[in-house]
Amino acid sequence: ITPASGFVTPMAAIVIGAIAAVLSYYVMLLRMQSKTDESLDVFACHGVGGTWGAIATGIFATAAVNSAGSGLIDGNPGQVVTQIIAVAATGIYAFIVTYILAKVIDATIGLRVKDEEEAVGLDISQHAEKAYS
Numbered sequence: 001i002t003p004a005s006g007f008v009t010p011m012a013a014i015v016i017g018a019i020a021a022v023l024s025y026y027v028m029l030l031r032m033q034s035k036t037d038e039s040l041d042v043f044a045c046h047g048v049g050g051t052w053g054a055i056a057t058g059i060f061a062t063a064a065v066n067s068a069g070s071g072l073i074d075g076n077p078g079q080v081v082t083q084i085i086a087v088a089a090t091g092i093y094a095f096i097v098t099y100i101l102a103k104v105i106d107a108t109i110g111l112r113v114k115d116e117e118e119a120v121g122l123d124i125s126q127h128a129e130k131a132y133s
Contacts, residue, residue: 003050004057007068012060019056020049051087058083 058080061071
């Protein structure tokens with residue numbers, strides 16, 4: 001709901017949040033089934049939820065809340081298109097910058113620990129202590 005918070009009514013915020021929760025939950029299930037290593041389900045929670053919230057702003061925005069303009073429900077389908085373009089541009093930018101940073105890190109200090117360190121556990125190999133008793 002964060003992207004839409006200043007543009008939608010409280011009831012629309014509830015609808016956006018409920019849909020975001022369902023979408024995020026099913027993306028988490030899909031991630032578990034695919035056995036993808038993704039710590040904390042950040043993509044499911046923030047990537048999917050944020051993408052939906054940004055697009056939903058174009059659907060539920062209303063001039064009654066913010067004079068900046070209305071969304072699809074109030075007769076402005078162009079706002080949904082604008083939101084989708086913004087989401088795509090943000091995703092492309094984030095991918096490119098992340099890729100460049102990952103390449104720089106990999107070329108300098110590396111992105112992965114040694115197989116032996118991973119087998120022992122990073123809590124022991126990196127911090128010399130157990131995380132769990």
